[in-house]
Amino acid sequence: MAFSILGIDHVQLAAPKNSEGEARRFYGEVLGFKELTKPENLQKNGGCWFSGGTMELHIGIEEPFTPAKKAHPAIRVGNLQEFRRHLENNGVKTRDEQPLPDALRFYIEDPFGNRIEILERL
Template identity: 55%
Template sequence: MAFKIKKIDHIQLAAPKGCEEAARNFFGEILGLMEVEKPDELKKRGGVWFEFGTFQLHIGVEVPFSPAKKAHPAFVVENIEELKRHLSRNEITFQEDDNLPGASRIHVNDPFGNRLEFLEWE
């Protein structure tokens, strides 16, 4: 092949119109992702972008909106036990899942009902 896929640039999750403040609170304040400015031409579409490491998470407005219940991004975390305590302190529920050998993982719904996975490899 004359081409190769090198890495993921960003993940996009859909959200309803008017989602920006809830997204900033959940992804920015609670999960600690850094908001990055959207290009001017894309700002009028709504939504908000975040960055972590060398990746970006884009929250994009979709009308009509329907949350992703099965499809999901999976985020590798350090100290998942502290993440669980942090989520609990912020009244965010999660489901523990021990079905992946060698990993401790949880599933969380974002404020819009999209499924997110967080895991730590042993």
């Protein structure tokens, strides 16, 4: 085979029009992602881009907007319980999920209702 899959470059979640400020607060300030500068030719579309660890998360504007309730990104963290306390201290509701054989996890929703999994591999 002359090609190889190297990994996922980024995940995009949708958000409603004019929600960039709320996205920056949640993904940047609460979750701790670093905001990236979108390429100039894409800035007219709205939204914002973030990076954390080895992943990028793009927030794209979609009208009409419908949050992702089943499809979701899974964000891998170290010290899951400490991160959970941090989220809850910042008003983010968490809900438990069945553990995986090699991971602990819970779910949150972003301010727009998109489902996000938070997990720590054991």
